[in-house]
Amino acid sequence: MANETKQEPAWRNPWVWTLASIMGVTLLVNITLITIAFLEPPGLVVDDYYEKGKSYLYNKAQREKDLARLAWDLELDLPKSPQLAEPQPYLVRAVDRNGRPIEGARAEFAAFRPVEHGHDFVVAMQDVGAGYYAANVDFGLPGNWDLIVTVQQGEDKLDIAERIFIDD
Incomplete structure (x- = not known):
């Protein structure tokens, strides 16, 4: 049993950090764009659109x-x-x-x-x-x-x- 490898926690794997970073940046960009859309609407919809x-x-x-x-x-x-x-x-x-x-x-x-x-x-x-x-x-x-x-x-x-x- 000398050949047993000790399994490291998943959070120490660089691939986990890379995927988490990509998802985090995507989420941050989406939140930013949604916030801008609500704070500065372009006004392209007329009042009586229906x-x-x-x-x-x-x-x-x-x-x-x-x-x-x-x-x-x-x-x-x-x-x-x-x-x-x-x-x-x-x-x-x-x-x-x-x-x-x-x-x-x-x-x-x-x-x-x-x-x-x-x-x-x-x-x-x-x-x-x-x-x-x-x-x-x-x-x-x-x-x-x-x-x-x-x-x-x-x-x-x-x-x-x-x-x-x-x-x-």
Whole structure:
């Protein structure tokens, strides 16, 4: 019985320490990320998400019907390089199916910041003639912005969407 080896406790084995360290670091990183997520929410969920979700398909179908019925064409004219904290002109041109300008309509410029809630804004666009509507817009924060321009004449309404990036 001289060849008997004495078995060491498991906690003295380096493999046990390695596995325990990996699990500990993983747990610590997950706790940190969960804490950050709760303390600094991005605000990407709208308040009435259920109602908006329910009406999405209806609105999409309605927009497609309106587009086919109206046959309007909206063209958004953006600045070549949008600047931060500097008012710049944004234009939309609205024409009917025959290429005639749509005049006397109401146009609205809406800007949504997809990564941060609370900085969205809406600006009324001015009719500048020949189917053009303009607004001077000043973006206060850099990054991605989703733009939606809506042109409405009576009950007829059509919108166009675009995403832009504002440099700092």
